[in-house]
Amino acid sequence: MDKDLILQAKKDIRYFDKLYEEHFPAIFRFVIVRVNNRDIAEEIVSNVFYKAMSKLHMFRWRSIPFSAWLYRIAISEISNYFRKEKRQRKIEQQVFDESDIPQEEEEYFSYEFVHQYIKGLPQSDQDLIYFRFFEKKSFSEISEIVGKKENTLRVNLHRALRKLEKLIPEEVLEDVYQKVS
Amino acid sequence: MSIKKYLENVRVPETPPGPFSVRLKYELRKEFFERKRSWYPAFATAAAAMMFLLVMGFVMRPDFAHNLHYAFAGEKEVVEEVAQIEPGEVMVDAPEPFLTEEDIYLANQRIGNVSVVNDSVQGEVAGFPHLVEGKSYIIRRGTDEKKGNVYYISEVKKLPKMY
Numbered sequence: 001m002d003k004d005l006i007l008q009a010k011k012d013i014r015y016f017d018k019l020y021e022e023h024f025p026a027i028f029r030f031v032i033v034r035v036n037n038r039d040i041a042e043e044i045v046s047n048v049f050y051k052a053m054s055k056l057h058m059f060r061w062r063s064i065p066f067s068a069w070l071y072r073i074a075i076s077e078i079s080n081y082f083r084k085e086k087r088q089r090k091i092e093q094q095v096f097d098e099s100d101i102p103q104e105e106e107e108y109f110s111y112e113f114v115h116q117y118i119k120g121l122p123q124s125d126q127d128l129i130y131f132r133f134f135e136k137k138s139f140s141e142i143s144e145i146v147g148k149k150e151n152t153l154r155v156n157l158h159r160a161l162r163k164l165e166k167l168i169p170e171e172v173l174e175d176v177y178q179k180v181s
Numbered sequence: 182m183s184i185k186k187y188l189e190n191v192r193v194p195e196t197p198p199g200p201f202s203v204r205l206k207y208e209l210r211k212e213f214f215e216r217k218r219s220w221y222p223a224f225a226t227a228a229a230a231m232m233f234l235l236v237m238g239f240v241m242r243p244d245f246a247h248n249l250h251y252a253f254a255g256e257k258e259v260v261e262e263v264a265q266i267e268p269g270e271v272m273v274d275a276p277e278p279f280l281t282e283e284d285i286y287l288a289n290q291r292i293g294n295v296s297v298v299n300d301s302v303q304g305e306v307a308g309f310p311h312l313v314e315g316k317s318y319i320i321r322r323g324t325d326e327k328k329g330n331v332y333y334i335s336e337v338k339k340l341p342k343m344y
Contacts, residue, residue: 013214020206028198040203053213109191133188163182176187
Protein backbone atom coordinates (compact mmCIF):
# COMPACT_ATOMS: atom_id res chain seq x y z
CA MET A 1 0.00 0.00 0.00
CA ASP A 2 2.66 2.46 1.14
CA LYS A 3 4.86 1.40 -1.75
CA ASP A 4 2.28 2.37 -4.38
CA LEU A 5 1.54 5.54 -2.47
CA ILE A 6 5.20 6.61 -2.59
CA LEU A 7 5.52 5.88 -6.31
CA GLN A 8 2.46 7.99 -7.01
CA ALA A 9 3.39 10.71 -4.50
CA LYS A 10 6.50 11.50 -6.51
CA LYS A 11 4.36 13.03 -9.24
CA ASP A 12 0.79 13.29 -8.01
CA ILE A 13 -0.07 15.84 -5.33
CA ARG A 14 -3.12 13.89 -4.15
CA TYR A 15 -1.00 10.90 -3.23
CA PHE A 16 1.50 13.17 -1.56
CA ASP A 17 -1.30 14.46 0.67
CA LYS A 18 -2.19 10.90 1.68
CA LEU A 19 1.41 10.05 2.44
CA TYR A 20 1.80 13.20 4.49
CA GLU A 21 -1.38 12.63 6.49
CA GLU A 22 -0.31 9.07 7.21
CA HIS A 23 3.17 9.81 8.51
CA PHE A 24 3.14 13.36 9.82
CA PRO A 25 1.53 12.68 13.25
CA ALA A 26 4.02 9.97 14.26
CA ILE A 27 7.05 11.98 13.17
CA PHE A 28 5.80 15.13 14.87
CA ARG A 29 5.07 13.23 18.10
CA PHE A 30 8.52 11.63 18.03
CA VAL A 31 10.33 14.92 17.47
CA ILE A 32 8.39 16.99 19.99
CA VAL A 33 8.84 14.38 22.71
CA ARG A 34 12.55 14.25 22.02
CA VAL A 35 13.20 18.00 21.93
CA ASN A 36 10.37 19.02 24.27
CA ASN A 37 9.96 22.36 22.55
CA ARG A 38 7.27 23.17 20.05
CA ASP A 39 9.13 25.76 17.97
CA ILE A 40 12.20 23.59 17.65
CA ALA A 41 10.08 20.54 16.92
CA GLU A 42 8.30 22.40 14.11
CA GLU A 43 11.62 23.44 12.62
CA ILE A 44 12.98 19.91 12.75
CA VAL A 45 9.82 18.31 11.38
CA SER A 46 9.86 20.81 8.51
CA ASN A 47 13.43 19.82 7.73
CA VAL A 48 12.53 16.14 7.89
CA PHE A 49 9.72 16.46 5.36
CA TYR A 50 11.64 18.82 3.09
CA LYS A 51 14.54 16.37 2.96
CA ALA A 52 12.22 13.43 2.49
CA MET A 53 10.42 15.11 -0.39
CA SER A 54 13.68 16.24 -1.98
CA LYS A 55 15.05 12.71 -1.89
CA LEU A 56 11.81 10.89 -2.54
CA HIS A 57 12.98 9.94 -6.04
CA MET A 58 15.98 8.22 -4.45
CA PHE A 59 13.91 6.14 -2.05
CA ARG A 60 13.90 2.49 -3.09
CA TRP A 61 11.63 -0.03 -1.46
CA ARG A 62 14.31 -2.50 -0.46
CA SER A 63 15.33 -2.97 3.13
CA ILE A 64 13.21 -0.61 5.20
CA PRO A 65 9.67 0.74 5.03
CA PHE A 66 8.99 4.40 4.35
CA SER A 67 8.07 5.17 7.97
CA ALA A 68 11.44 3.83 9.15
CA TRP A 69 13.16 5.97 6.53
CA LEU A 70 11.37 9.06 7.86
CA TYR A 71 12.32 8.16 11.44
CA ARG A 72 15.96 7.84 10.36
CA ILE A 73 15.88 11.31 8.85
CA ALA A 74 14.23 12.63 12.01
CA ILE A 75 16.85 10.98 14.25
CA SER A 76 19.59 12.50 12.12
CA GLU A 77 18.00 15.94 12.28
CA ILE A 78 17.54 15.75 16.05
CA SER A 79 21.16 14.68 16.51
CA ASN A 80 22.31 17.53 14.29
CA TYR A 81 20.27 19.97 16.27
CA PHE A 82 21.68 18.87 19.65
CA ARG A 83 25.20 18.62 18.30
CA LYS A 84 25.23 22.04 16.70
CA GLU A 85 23.45 24.02 19.32
CA LYS A 86 24.50 22.06 22.40
CA ARG A 87 21.47 23.32 24.14
CA GLN A 88 19.66 20.19 25.14
CA ARG A 89 19.80 21.22 28.74
CA LYS A 90 19.06 24.87 28.02
CA ILE A 91 15.59 24.26 26.72
CA GLU A 92 13.32 26.00 29.15
CA GLN A 93 10.03 25.91 27.38
CA GLN A 94 7.96 22.98 28.43
CA VAL A 95 5.29 21.88 26.01
CA PHE A 96 3.67 19.25 28.17
CA ASP A 97 1.29 20.04 30.89
CA GLU A 98 0.31 17.46 33.47
CA SER A 99 -3.27 18.44 32.83
CA ASP A 100 -2.93 16.95 29.33
CA ILE A 101 -3.21 13.53 30.89
CA PRO A 102 -6.80 12.62 31.74
CA GLN A 103 -7.32 12.57 35.50
CA GLU A 104 -9.20 9.32 35.55
CA GLU A 105 -6.23 7.42 34.19
CA GLU A 106 -4.35 7.38 37.47
CA GLU A 107 -2.54 4.17 36.67
CA TYR A 108 -0.26 6.13 34.27
CA PHE A 109 2.87 7.73 35.67
CA SER A 110 4.29 11.15 35.06
CA TYR A 111 6.10 11.62 31.79
CA GLU A 112 7.55 14.92 32.92
CA PHE A 113 9.20 13.23 35.87
CA VAL A 114 10.99 10.61 33.81
CA HIS A 115 11.74 12.93 30.90
CA GLN A 116 14.00 15.17 32.99
CA TYR A 117 16.26 12.15 33.53
CA ILE A 118 15.91 10.55 30.09
CA LYS A 119 17.25 13.66 28.40
CA GLY A 120 20.51 13.10 30.27
CA LEU A 121 21.08 9.88 28.31
CA PRO A 122 22.93 9.63 24.96
CA GLN A 123 20.77 10.28 21.90
CA SER A 124 20.71 6.66 20.80
CA ASP A 125 19.49 5.53 24.24
CA GLN A 126 16.80 8.19 24.24
CA ASP A 127 15.61 7.00 20.83
CA LEU A 128 15.54 3.41 22.00
CA ILE A 129 13.52 4.18 25.16
CA TYR A 130 11.12 6.37 23.21
CA PHE A 131 10.37 3.76 20.55
CA ARG A 132 10.16 0.86 22.99
CA PHE A 133 8.14 2.38 25.86
CA PHE A 134 6.32 5.40 24.49
CA GLU A 135 5.60 4.25 20.94
CA LYS A 136 5.27 0.60 22.02
CA LYS A 137 7.24 -0.57 19.00
CA SER A 138 8.61 -4.11 18.74
CA PHE A 139 12.33 -4.76 18.60
CA SER A 140 11.86 -5.78 14.99
CA GLU A 141 10.38 -2.39 14.12
CA ILE A 142 13.06 -0.52 16.06
CA SER A 143 15.67 -2.59 14.26
CA GLU A 144 14.36 -1.34 10.92
CA ILE A 145 14.49 2.26 12.10
CA VAL A 146 17.91 2.41 13.74
CA GLY A 147 19.55 -0.26 11.58
CA LYS A 148 20.80 -2.51 14.38
CA LYS A 149 20.17 -6.17 15.15
CA GLU A 150 17.38 -7.02 17.56
CA ASN A 151 19.69 -8.74 20.06
CA THR A 152 21.99 -5.75 20.06
CA LEU A 153 19.02 -3.50 20.74
CA ARG A 154 17.92 -5.67 23.70
CA VAL A 155 21.37 -5.36 25.25
CA ASN A 156 21.49 -1.62 24.50
CA LEU A 157 18.09 -1.08 26.09
CA HIS A 158 19.08 -2.99 29.19
CA ARG A 159 22.19 -0.83 29.55
CA ALA A 160 20.23 2.35 28.86
CA LEU A 161 17.81 1.53 31.69
CA ARG A 162 20.69 0.91 34.05
CA LYS A 163 22.14 4.30 33.08
CA LEU A 164 18.76 5.92 33.64
CA GLU A 165 18.48 4.44 37.10
CA LYS A 166 21.87 5.87 37.95
CA LEU A 167 20.76 9.32 36.82
CA ILE A 168 17.80 9.29 39.21
CA PRO A 169 18.67 10.13 42.83
CA GLU A 170 18.40 7.12 45.15
CA GLU A 171 15.63 8.51 47.34
CA VAL A 172 13.57 9.44 44.29
CA LEU A 173 14.17 6.02 42.80
CA GLU A 174 12.95 4.37 46.01
CA ASP A 175 9.79 6.41 45.70
CA VAL A 176 9.39 5.27 42.08
CA TYR A 177 9.78 1.64 43.05
CA GLN A 178 7.17 2.04 45.72
CA LYS A 179 4.75 3.52 43.21
CA VAL A 180 5.12 0.66 40.72
CA SER A 181 5.12 -2.13 43.26
CA MET B 182 12.12 -3.83 40.82
CA SER B 183 13.28 -1.60 37.99
CA ILE B 184 12.57 1.56 36.13
CA LYS B 185 11.29 -0.57 33.25
CA LYS B 186 7.97 -1.15 35.00
CA TYR B 187 7.62 2.58 35.52
CA LEU B 188 8.34 3.37 31.89
CA GLU B 189 5.82 0.81 30.68
CA ASN B 190 3.13 2.77 32.47
CA VAL B 191 4.12 6.25 31.42
CA ARG B 192 1.81 7.86 28.98
CA VAL B 193 3.19 10.61 26.79
CA PRO B 194 0.77 13.52 26.72
CA GLU B 195 -0.95 14.19 23.43
CA THR B 196 0.60 17.08 21.57
CA PRO B 197 -1.57 17.99 18.63
CA PRO B 198 0.47 19.72 15.91
CA GLY B 199 -2.30 22.29 15.43
CA PRO B 200 -2.12 24.63 12.43
CA PHE B 201 1.51 23.70 11.87
CA SER B 202 0.45 20.48 10.16
CA VAL B 203 -1.63 22.34 7.60
CA ARG B 204 0.96 25.07 7.16
CA LEU B 205 3.77 22.61 6.49
CA LYS B 206 1.66 20.64 4.05
CA TYR B 207 0.83 23.83 2.17
CA GLU B 208 4.50 24.83 2.04
CA LEU B 209 5.55 21.39 0.82
CA ARG B 210 2.88 21.40 -1.88
CA LYS B 211 3.98 24.84 -2.97
CA GLU B 212 7.65 23.87 -3.01
CA PHE B 213 7.45 20.50 -4.72
CA PHE B 214 4.35 20.60 -6.89
CA GLU B 215 3.12 24.10 -7.69
CA ARG B 216 6.55 25.35 -8.76
CA LYS B 217 6.96 22.34 -10.99
CA ARG B 218 3.50 22.77 -12.42
CA SER B 219 4.07 26.45 -13.21
CA TRP B 220 7.12 26.02 -15.46
CA TYR B 221 6.41 22.60 -16.87
CA PRO B 222 3.42 23.42 -19.13
CA ALA B 223 5.11 26.56 -20.44
CA PHE B 224 8.25 24.61 -21.25
CA ALA B 225 6.31 21.76 -22.86
CA THR B 226 4.26 24.15 -24.99
CA ALA B 227 7.33 26.06 -26.14
CA ALA B 228 9.18 22.84 -26.99
CA ALA B 229 6.20 21.49 -28.95
CA ALA B 230 5.87 24.76 -30.89
CA MET B 231 9.57 24.72 -31.75
CA MET B 232 9.37 21.15 -32.98
CA PHE B 233 6.30 21.92 -35.08
CA LEU B 234 7.99 24.92 -36.71
CA LEU B 235 11.11 22.89 -37.39
CA VAL B 236 9.18 20.08 -39.06
CA MET B 237 7.15 22.56 -41.11
CA GLY B 238 10.38 24.27 -42.14
CA PHE B 239 11.80 20.98 -43.39
CA VAL B 240 8.64 20.24 -45.34
CA MET B 241 8.22 23.68 -46.93
CA ARG B 242 11.89 24.51 -47.49
CA PRO B 243 13.98 21.37 -47.95
CA ASP B 244 17.10 23.47 -48.49
CA PHE B 245 16.58 24.71 -44.92
CA ALA B 246 17.64 21.28 -43.66
CA HIS B 247 20.60 21.42 -46.07
CA ASN B 248 21.66 24.85 -44.81
CA LEU B 249 21.11 23.80 -41.23
CA HIS B 250 23.32 20.79 -41.76
CA TYR B 251 26.17 22.85 -43.21
CA ALA B 252 25.74 25.47 -40.51
CA PHE B 253 26.72 22.86 -37.92
CA ALA B 254 28.59 20.18 -39.84
CA GLY B 255 30.76 21.98 -42.36
CA GLU B 256 31.18 24.62 -45.03
CA LYS B 257 28.22 25.58 -47.04
CA GLU B 258 28.12 24.02 -50.46
CA VAL B 259 27.82 26.55 -53.29
CA VAL B 260 24.89 25.72 -55.47
CA GLU B 261 24.74 27.59 -58.75
CA GLU B 262 21.38 28.80 -59.67
CA VAL B 263 20.29 27.84 -63.18
CA ALA B 264 18.43 30.59 -64.88
CA GLN B 265 15.26 29.54 -66.56
CA ILE B 266 14.46 31.45 -69.73
CA GLU B 267 11.07 31.61 -71.25
CA PRO B 268 10.85 31.02 -75.04
CA GLY B 269 11.68 34.21 -76.87
CA GLU B 270 13.24 35.82 -73.80
CA VAL B 271 16.71 37.24 -74.21
CA MET B 272 19.14 36.26 -71.56
CA VAL B 273 21.19 39.24 -70.59
CA ASP B 274 23.92 37.40 -68.70
CA ALA B 275 24.38 34.47 -71.04
CA PRO B 276 26.41 31.66 -69.55
CA GLU B 277 29.82 31.05 -71.04
CA PRO B 278 29.79 28.48 -73.90
CA PHE B 279 31.26 25.08 -73.26
CA LEU B 280 33.91 25.58 -76.00
CA THR B 281 35.58 28.89 -76.60
CA GLU B 282 36.62 30.08 -80.01
CA GLU B 283 40.18 29.18 -79.16
CA ASP B 284 39.11 25.63 -78.29
CA ILE B 285 37.39 25.32 -81.66
CA TYR B 286 40.38 26.68 -83.50
CA LEU B 287 42.72 24.24 -81.83
CA ALA B 288 40.36 21.36 -82.48
CA ASN B 289 40.11 22.27 -86.15
CA GLN B 290 43.85 22.38 -86.40
CA ARG B 291 44.07 18.87 -84.97
CA ILE B 292 41.38 17.52 -87.30
CA GLY B 293 43.09 19.23 -90.15
CA ASN B 294 46.18 17.08 -89.63
CA VAL B 295 44.33 13.90 -90.35
CA SER B 296 42.05 15.26 -93.03
CA VAL B 297 42.06 14.17 -96.69
CA VAL B 298 42.58 17.79 -97.56
CA ASN B 299 45.89 17.68 -95.76
CA ASP B 300 48.39 18.50 -98.32
CA SER B 301 50.95 16.07 -96.98
CA VAL B 302 48.82 12.99 -97.72
CA GLN B 303 46.66 14.28 -100.57
CA GLY B 304 49.06 13.17 -103.25
CA GLU B 305 49.54 9.72 -101.75
CA VAL B 306 45.82 8.82 -101.53
CA ALA B 307 44.55 10.73 -104.55
CA GLY B 308 44.63 7.68 -106.83
CA PHE B 309 42.88 5.29 -104.46
CA PRO B 310 39.84 3.83 -106.23
CA HIS B 311 37.94 3.21 -102.97
CA LEU B 312 37.62 6.85 -102.11
CA VAL B 313 34.41 8.50 -103.22
CA GLU B 314 34.20 12.24 -103.56
CA GLY B 315 31.99 13.95 -101.04
CA LYS B 316 32.56 11.39 -98.27
CA SER B 317 34.86 11.69 -95.29
CA TYR B 318 37.56 9.25 -94.33
CA ILE B 319 40.05 8.71 -91.58
CA ILE B 320 43.28 7.45 -93.06
CA ARG B 321 46.00 5.97 -90.89
CA ARG B 322 49.33 5.18 -92.36
CA GLY B 323 51.47 2.25 -91.27
CA THR B 324 54.72 0.69 -92.57
CA ASP B 325 55.04 -2.92 -93.66
CA GLU B 326 58.48 -4.50 -94.09
CA LYS B 327 57.60 -6.08 -97.45
CA LYS B 328 54.94 -3.80 -98.90
CA GLY B 329 56.22 -0.52 -97.65
CA ASN B 330 53.55 2.08 -96.77
CA VAL B 331 50.14 0.65 -95.91
CA TYR B 332 47.02 2.84 -95.58
CA TYR B 333 44.10 1.98 -93.31
CA ILE B 334 41.04 3.78 -94.59
CA SER B 335 37.87 4.13 -92.48
CA GLU B 336 34.81 5.94 -93.73
CA VAL B 337 33.38 8.50 -91.30
CA LYS B 338 29.64 8.31 -91.38
CA LYS B 339 29.00 11.39 -89.31
CA LEU B 340 31.43 14.17 -88.65
CA PRO B 341 31.28 16.20 -85.44
CA LYS B 342 29.92 19.66 -86.00
CA MET B 343 31.96 22.59 -84.92
CA TYR B 344 30.40 25.92 -84.14
